[in-house]
Amino acid sequence: MTFTGKSIVITGASSGIGRELAVALAREGANLTLAARDADALALVVRDCESAGGKAIAIPTDVCDQSACAALVKAAVDAFGGVDVLVNNAGISMWGRFEEMTDLSMVERIMRVNYFGAVYCTHAALPYVKASKGLLVAVSSLTGKTGVPTRTAYAASKHAMQGFFDSLRIELMGSGVDVLVVSPGFVATPIRDRALGPDGKPRGKSPRDEDKGNMSVEECVRQIVSAMRRRKRELVMTLTGRVGVIVKAFAPGLVDRLAARLNSERNRKTT
Numbered sequence: 001m002t003f004t005g006k007s008i009v010i011t012g013a014s015s016g017i018g019r020e021l022a023v024a025l026a027r028e029g030a031n032l033t034l035a036a037r038d039a040d041a042l043a044l045v046v047r048d049c050e051s052a053g054g055k056a057i058a059i060p061t062d063v064c065d066q067s068a069c070a071a072l073v074k075a076a077v078d079a080f081g082g083v084d085v086l087v088n089n090a091g092i093s094m095w096g097r098f099e100e101m102t103d104l105s106m107v108e109r110i111m112r113v114n115y116f117g118a119v120y121c122t123h124a125a126l127p128y129v130k131a132s133k134g135l136l137v138a139v140s141s142l143t144g145k146t147g148v149p150t151r152t153a154y155a156a157s158k159h160a161m162q163g164f165f166d167s168l169r170i171e172l173m174g175s176g177v178d179v180l181v182v183s184p185g186f187v188a189t190p191i192r193d194r195a196l197g198p199d200g201k202p203r204g205k206s207p208r209d210e211d212k213g214n215m216s217v218e219e220c221v222r223q224i225v226s227a228m229r230r231r232k233r234e235l236v237m238t239l240t241g242r243v244g245v246i247v248k249a250f251a252p253g254l255v256d257r258l259a260a261r262l263n264s265e266r267n268r269k270t271t
Contacts, residue, residue, distance in 0.1 A: 001229050004029035007080035011063055012090035014041035020221040026054025033076035035061035063090045063117025073124040083128035088118035089139040096198035098152045103200030107153040114157035133176030138165045142185045178231040185238045186214045
């Protein structure tokens, strides 16, 4: 797949993976419709995309609002004649043990952003993506493959994304539409700086953020663009992630114990 002249919608485009992906696709001549809640930050990304050689428009959007998602897609169609690629990247994270939660509305909030936002945007864009025999991209997480302690609500939302897009892929067989699910590990982006704590309020960085092994956002986006170009079915980042998926199929208890041990080690780093 080439991206020159393609109409591409990206949610969560104001920072992190979404921003870097927008600029990378702009370098290849894409026509970008960028969505996020922060209008000022989006305007800066549009400027960077245009400087990189692409065309871009900013549509401030709350993906929790189904009508806003429909308006986002309409804006892309009005500006660029259709939708070739939809990248569902908007997301919110959390950090805290479930038993410590004092505000369970946080679980619903995370599901609305991470899962329902992707559902709403995909439903609105699907007729246009089918018409162009295009590509649907879901930026999920390795936590969509296996449980991760202190990430219960986040993992639930990513498991939901995985199931939804796997099922949709089967429904779309023979339509010419491909579905790519991307599962990064820990990436050096601002998403965890805004992670919610057990009280539902931003908690800041988690113990994992002290590690030096987080993947750079540039490397993450390089892999995503490569997978999009080849219209891959799935992209599981890092060797550890790929091995973990295989081991879980045969020894799920071992994966649980390893996850628990790694979490304990990270917590000790901050005490």
